[in-house]
Every structure is written in structure tokens, then in C-alpha cells.
Amino acid sequence: MDSNPAEPTPTVSGSNNLEESSISGSSQRVWLNRISTRWTAVNNPTLFVKRYGRAIRKYLTTLIHDPNDAEEVEQEFMLRMIQKGFHTADSNKGKFRYYLITIVRNAAMHWLCRRNQVAMSIEGLEQMPVSEVSQLEWTSDWRKCILKAAWKSLDKYQKRTTNNLFCTVLRASAQFPEEDSPTLAKRVSEMSGQELTPEAFRKQLSRARKRFADLIVQEVARTLNEPTLDGIKDELNCLDLMKYVEGYLPE
Numbered sequence: 001m002d003s004n005p006a007e008p009t010p011t012v013s014g015s016n017n018l019e020e021s022s023i024s025g026s027s028q029r030v031w032l033n034r035i036s037t038r039w040t041a042v043n044n045p046t047l048f049v050k051r052y053g054r055a056i057r058k059y060l061t062t063l064i065h066d067p068n069d070a071e072e073v074e075q076e077f078m079l080r081m082i083q084k085g086f087h088t089a090d091s092n093k094g095k096f097r098y099y100l101i102t103i104v105r106n107a108a109m110h111w112l113c114r115r116n117q118v119a120m121s122i123e124g125l126e127q128m129p130v131s132e133v134s135q136l137e138w139t140s141d142w143r144k145c146i147l148k149a150a151w152k153s154l155d156k157y158q159k160r161t162t163n164n165l166f167c168t169v170l171r172a173s174a175q176f177p178e179e180d181s182p183t184l185a186k187r188v189s190e191m192s193g194q195e196l197t198p199e200a201f202r203k204q205l206s207r208a209r210k211r212f213a214d215l216i217v218q219e220v221a222r223t224l225n226e227p228t229l230d231g232i233k234d235e236l237n238c239l240d241l242m243k244y245v246e247g248y249l250p251e
Contacts, residue, residue: 009147010174010212010244048096048223049081051149055141056104062134063108077107095235096223101138143239150215157211166208168192173205213248216241 049056057074064070086099151167158167165188172188179187185201188194196204220235221227229250236242 010170010209046078046081046085048100049078052100052142052145053078054148055138055145056100058141059101059104059134059138060108062137063105064112069111073108073111076111077104080107094225094231096225097138097142097235139239143241146216146219146239146241149219150212153215153219154208154212163194165192165194165196165204166211169196169201169204170208170212210248213245216244217249 056077057070060070060074060077061067064073086103151171154170155167158164168191169184169188172184172191176184176187181198181201185196185198188201189196217232217236220239220241221232224231224235233242233249236245
């Protein structure tokens with residue numbers, strides 16, 4: 001599992017009851033209509049680059065081992081995206097993750113060729129081998145970016161909703177998975193200054209898991225050109241995120 005003290009990994013509830021299901025009684029069409037953003041239609045695609053800056057940075061360091069050189073390439077890449085955007089995007093490929101890794105990789109290879117004064121065409125750059133470790137690092141860091149964005153959105157949702165402790169209870173549950181509801185309720189009460197009974201804690205946690213799963217799905221869908229149910233499920237499986245949303249997707 002991908003987790004660290006700042007971004008704990010929530011446990012998987014696995015429940016499929018009506019209260020927790022985010023789409024119970026709804027058709028796939030209704031469910032998918034809630035997901036409207038497509039990466040090729042975003043007016044400011046550099047927001048996506050900033051959102052996934054961690055993945056870009058880590059991937060560049062696997063291709064260009066000197067940290068200072070990798071930072072230079074990153075700055076050049078970000079500047080170019082701000083100036084030109086994703087004008088060469090191929091929507092037929094469907095996944096922003098695939099598109100972005102290609103142009104980041106090409107930026108790194110182009111920089112290496114330029115530094116070594118070796119001329120190479122775009123076709124040549126695309127055929128240059130990249131280690132399996134680099135590809136795995138990219139997928140891992142992309143997953144972490146998805147989870148980080150979901151946590152951030154959950155925190156914002158808590159702050160703007162009265163009597164909402166979704167982010168707090170989910171973080172507590174993730175950080176202290178061995179503790180029971182009374183202990184966690186007491187812990188959250190002390191952290192938040194808001195009295196919470198064990199029953200209230202369980203209700204908040206159930207709803208927090210539902211909301212968190214929904215946020216993950218929304219974030220993944222934003223990176224797909226045509227977010228179909230099958231496409232979303234495929235990307236969730238590829239990124240090892242399905243375990244967080246099982247029980248919250250249409251059949």
C-alpha cells in the first residue's frame with residue numbers, strides 16, 4: 001500500500017449496503033453523467049501538470065540521474081506546457097497518464113541528446129528504451145498523486161460542511177487501524193474539539209469512506225478522455241486503486 005504519515009491509507013470497508021453505496025438504485029448513465037471533465041477538454045491543461053508534478057519529478061529523476069539536471073529539465077518542461085499546453089494530445093489513446101509520460105520522457109531524452117550533441121528524431125526518441133523500474137515508479141507516483149488529491153478534496157469538503165468530520169475520522173481510522181470505535185471516537189473528539197459518540201463515529205466513517213471512494217473515482221475519471229465505467233475500472237485496477245472503491249461502483 002502507498003502511504004506515509006501525511007497521507008495515511010484508509011482501510012477498505014468492503015460494504016455494499018444502501019447507506020454506503022454511492023450509486024445504489026442509479027443507472028450507469030446517471031452515474032457517469034456526474035463525471036463531466038475530460039482532460040483533452042480542460043481549458044488550462046497546465047493545472048494537470050501541477051497536480052501531477054510529483055510523478056513528473058520522480059520520473060525525470062529515474063531517467064536523468066543527476067538531481068540538478070532533472071530539475072532543469074522539469075523547469076523547461078513546465079515552462080513549455082505553460083506556453084503551449086497539450087496541443088499534440090492524441091485523444092485516441094484515452095489516458096492522460098499515457099500521454100503525459102510520453103511527452104515527459106521525450107523531454108528528458110531530447111535534453112540528453114542535446115547535451116551530448118546527438119541529433120535524434122521524435123521517432124528515434126520514442127524508440128529509446130526505458131527501464132521497467134522507471135515505468136513502475138511512474139505508476140506508483142501517479143497513484144500517490146490520485147490519493148493525495150482525494151485526501152485534499154475530502155479535507156476541503158469537511159471544512160465547508162457543518163458538523164462534518166469525514167477527513168478527520170478517516171485519517172484516524174487509517175493511522176490507528178487496531179483501535180476500536182470507542183477509542184477512535186474519543187481520539188477524534190480530542191483532536192476536533194467536537195464530542196463524538198462511538199455510534200456517531202461509525203456513521204461518519206461509513207460516509208467518509210463513501211465520499212473518499214467517490215473522490216478517487218472522480219479524480220481517475222478526469223484523466224480519461226472518454227470516462228466509461230469499463231475504462232474507469234480498468235484504470236483503477238492498473239493503479240491498484242480498486243480496493244478503495246469496491247462496493248461503490250455500478251455493477
